Every structure is written in C-alpha cells, then in structure tokens.
Amino acid sequence: MGDLLDKGSAWLESQRTLHMTRDVTYARGILTAVVKATIGRTEYETDDGQVVRTEFTDRDFLISVADLILNGIATLPEEGDQIRETQGTSLLIFEVMGWRYSDPYRRTFRLETKHVGTESV
Amino acid sequence: MSVMTDVADAIVAELNAVTLSQPVAAVRSYLPQYKLTEMQTLHVTVVPKGIVLANPDRSRSQADYSFDVAVQKKFSTGSNEELDVLTDLVQDIVSFFRNKRLDSFPNAVWMKTELPLLYAPDHMDQLRQFTSVLTLTYRVIQ
Numbered sequence: 001m002g003d004l005l006d007k008g009s010a011w012l013e014s015q016r017t018l019h020m021t022r023d024v025t026y027a028r029g030i031l032t033a034v035v036k037a038t039i040g041r042t043e044y045e046t047d048d049g050q051v052v053r054t055e056f057t058d059r060d061f062l063i064s065v066a067d068l069i070l071n072g073i074a075t076l077p078e079e080g081d082q083i084r085e086t087q088g089t090s091l092l093i094f095e096v097m098g099w100r101y102s103d104p105y106r107r108t109f110r111l112e113t114k115h116v117g118t119e120s121v
Numbered sequence: 122m123s124v125m126t127d128v129a130d131a132i133v134a135e136l137n138a139v140t141l142s143q144p145v146a147a148v149r150s151y152l153p154q155y156k157l158t159e160m161q162t163l164h165v166t167v168v169p170k171g172i173v174l175a176n177p178d179r180s181r182s183q184a185d186y187s188f189d190v191a192v193q194k195k196f197s198t199g200s201n202e203e204l205d206v207l208t209d210l211v212q213d214i215v216s217f218f219r220n221k222r223l224d225s226f227p228n229a230v231w232m233k234t235e236l237p238l239l240y241a242p243d244h245m246d247q248l249r250q251f252t253s254v255l256t257l258t259y260r261v262i263q
Contacts, residue, residue: 047243047244047248050191050254051189052155052164052191052193053153053154054154054156054157054193054248055155055157056157056248057157079199080199095249097247117158118158
C-alpha cells in the first residue's frame with residue numbers, strides 16, 4: 001500500500017511549489033540558480049547581548065531540495081550562501097545563517113537567513 | 122564637556138590619526154546600534170563605560186575612566202585569512218594604546234587594556250559578524 005503520509009507530503013510539496021512560491025536567485029560565489037521559494041517567517045530583531053547592538057531582519061525561505069542545483073550538481077545549503085530577491089526596483093540580499101529540513105521526508109529546505117544588503121536593479 | 126567625554130574624544134582622535142593595519146574611522150557613541158546591512162564596512166566605536174573614584178592622598182582625587190572600543194565587521198567567508206585581518210587590527214589597537222598618552226588629553230594616564238574575549242561568539246555564529254570589544258582604562262588625578 002505504500003507510505004500514505006510520504007505520498008501526501010510529496011503532494012503538498014508539489015502544491016507549495018506550484019501555488020505559494022516566487023522566483024529568487026540562490027547564489028554561492030559565482031554559482032547561481034533560480035529557484036522557487038516560499039517566504040516564511042520574517043521578523044525584525046535587535047540583539048542585546050553586546051555593548052554594540054546590531055539590528056537585523058530574519059527571514060526564512062522554503063525551497064525544494066530538488067531545485068537546489070548549482071553547477072549541475074545537487075547540493076546542500078551552506079552558511080554564507082545568498083538568496084537574492086527582487087522587490088520592485090530593489091534587490092534584497094539575504095545571507096544563509098543556517099538551514100534544516102522542514103519535513104520528515106527531506107523534500108524541503110528551510111533556510112534561515114538575515115538581510116545583509118539591498119541593491120538597485 | 123566632562124572629562125569622560127573629553128577622554129573618549131581623545132581616544133577617537135588617536136584612533137583616527139594613527140596608521141594601523143587598516144584605516145579606521147572611529148566614532149564616539151552612547152548607545153551604538155547598527156543595522157546588519159551596514160556592517161559590510163568596518164565600524165570602530167568608542168563607548169564611555171564607567172568611572173572608579175579613589176583618593177591617592179589627602180589633597181587629590183583619582184578617577185579611573187573606562188571606555189569600550191568595539192571593532193566590528195561582517196565577514197563573508199569566515200575563513201581564517203579573512204578573520205585574521207580583523208584580529209590583527211584589534212591587536213594593533215591594543216598595542217597602540219599600551220602606555221599611550223593621549224595627545225589631546227595628556228593628563229590622562231593609561232592604566233590598562235582588557236580584552237577578556239577576542240570576539241563575541243554569538244555574533245560570529247548568528248550574524249556572521251566579527252565583534253570584538255576591548256576596554257581601555259585611563260587615570261586622571263586632580
């Protein structure tokens with residue numbers, strides 16, 4: 001009969017990719033790939049542990065494991081990778097600070113990023 | 122102006138005048154707060170911290186003024202080579218102020234420099250940012 005939950009998860013993932021995503025550019029150095037991403041949690045925060053404080057915006061991106069192909073090779077995310085998202089005339093640059101799988105069947109990455117720059121497009 | 126701010130400004134002036142392993146543009150601030158998006162460039166901030174008063178003899182008072190000096194920069198790869206440059210700068214600042222009389226406030230005598238932690242691990246881990254805070258103490262006897 002197979003694993004119904006596994007099949008259901010695969011169907012949900014396909015629906016997420018079809019209906020809840022936007023195109024972003026995933027970049028590692030000069031290697032880039034356009035992937036479909038769902039915008040997750042976005043929060044504005046300030047760390048308070050130091051003499052000098054840093055304000056930042058957290059944003060999570062959900063992307064399909066199958067989509068993350070750099071230079072023709074399926075890859076895992078790495079800290080320091082960037083996600084570039086176009087909003088109007090701005091290119092928002094987010095840096096990957098960490099990642100995990102967001103489902104038990106390892107079909108989707110949840111990338112934990114911080115906004116590190118904005119450029120004009 | 123208070124002695125506290127005068128000495129802080131003198132420290133800023135020294136940092137901006139001296140040639141270190143890389144150029145710095147130090148500023149004085151009470152509550153330094155930067156956006157992560159600004160941290161691609163080097164930030165050096167002098168923050169007045171505190172005063173300890175004592176009487177060295179019957180007629181004079183002694184005040185030890187402490188100042189935090191923060192060196193911050195967001196890194197890209199986090200490689201040893203990239204972070205070593207920032208560590209070198211911190212070491213330069215530590216060495217520069219050792220026994221240093223401040224040109225614009227020569228009555229202040231360097232007492233000590235403290236750097237109990239070279240960098241903030243949480244900033245390194247969560248922001249991919251190098252943050253190093255050293256504390257300078259200058260004594261003024263009046």
